[in-house]
Amino acid sequence: EAQVTQNPRYLITVTGKKLTVTCSQNMNHEYMSWYRQDPGLGLRQIYYSMNVEVTDKGDVPEGYKVSRKEKRNFPLILESPSPNQTSLYFCASRKQTDTQYFGPGTRLTVL
């Protein structure tokens, strides 16, 4: 089954404790992205990647890191999480200008 998977689905952590949210797709898509969803703001792009070892900042990259060592994986790293990073996070992937498909979401709470 073609899909984008994210782990964990739910995470509660404390300020400053490094964490990684994994994202994996099995569709051989070149493009992958991370978005965060906040009430009243819709979804905003954090980082994106156009292929292996090619990443770039989206609209709200501060406080986040990503890597793309393999085509299928695109982890999101929070080196020192803060409460303002409490949000619902989505990973997405697509081929070129095709439709973007989203993972199930990761609900992160930073205390």
Next chain:
Amino acid sequence: AQKVTQAQTEISVVEKEDVTLDCVYETRDTTYYLFWYKQPPSGELVFLIRRNSFDEQNEISGRYSWNFQKSTSSFNFTITASQVVDSAVYFCALGRGDGANNLFFGTGTRLTVIP
């Protein structure tokens, strides 16, 4: 600049009523893509439709229909004979036609269908 406006924050309808969700977009691109996604209470984002800027033909899929009008920069979504399962947040999004990876989302419309 790219922008999507969904002016309706919340809508409530009684089951079997028709409902239209509005979406207005701004872009200077001549080639672009428009999308609708559904986010049910479970939280995932479900793709509904994708249109490119060169295809203004309206589309119908079962109880769903979409009205794309470039003259008013609108891409409205109508649900006919609404059902409780249609209760969700609906997002309209704009994608650039040059392959740039960003989707610009509206702030969403929360639809509640009352049985």
